[in-house]
Amino acid sequence: MINLRDKKGFTVVEMLVAVGLFTTIITIAIGAYIRVLKTQSFMTSIMSANDNVSLVLEQIAREIRTGDNMPSGGYSQNSIKFKNDEDDCVAYALEIDNEKKYITRATSLDDNCSLAVYSDSEALTSDNVLIEDLNFTVVQTVTENGSFERVQIEVTVNVVDPVTGEVFFTSQGGGNQLKTFVATRKYFGR
Numbered sequence: 001m002i003n004l005r006d007k008k009g010f011t012v013v014e015m016l017v018a019v020g021l022f023t024t025i026i027t028i029a030i031g032a033y034i035r036v037l038k039t040q041s042f043m044t045s046i047m048s049a050n051d052n053v054s055l056v057l058e059q060i061a062r063e064i065r066t067g068d069n070m071p072s073g074g075y076s077q078n079s080i081k082f083k084n085d086e087d088d089c090v091a092y093a094l095e096i097d098n099e100k101k102y103i104t105r106a107t108s109l110d111d112n113c114s115l116a117v118y119s120d121s122e123a124l125t126s127d128n129v130l131i132e133d134l135n136f137t138v139v140q141t142v143t144e145n146g147s148f149e150r151v152q153i154e155v156t157v158n159v160v161d162p163v164t165g166e167v168f169f170t171s172q173g174g175g176n177q178l179k180t181f182v183a184t185r186k187y188f189g190r
Helices: 012-065
Strands: 079-083 089-097 100-108 119-123 129-143 146-159 176-183
Touching: 012 100, 012 129, 012 146, 012 176, 079 129, 089 129, 100 129
Parallel strands: none
Antiparallel strands: 079 089, 089 100, 100 119, 129 146, 146 176
């Protein structure tokens, strides 16, 4: 006679519970792993964009610091034109091309920078950086010994996923706002 009460195997109910529990644990683990990969990609994009914008701002600040003939007036505008230390007219501006905004640098050999025709415009920001806003404000500071120009650079940056093209932050969500002041080294004494 066959013994149906053999204790060496699993019942169907035990097997279904074990498979269901295993499937649930694996699903949670895979979801967590995918989330970690997305977060890592997001953080890499943010760090890359931050590095790029920092380098661009440093380049602009370095050239302004040694520049001359800054526009005056104290008003904000999205471009600035001045003479650099090599006596070339330089223009930094916010350019819009097919809904993509980026910071550009252009040069001219003309003497009057405000009327110069600029050529060889080059984009300074990378593809994963979306510039929402760029403002230059030139303020002339007068002291008892003379005067000097100070330039405030204000930029609002969003990060774009290079793979999907998705914008991580929007202007309504805040974006990343960077602001810096640069004083020219040219000091105009009395």
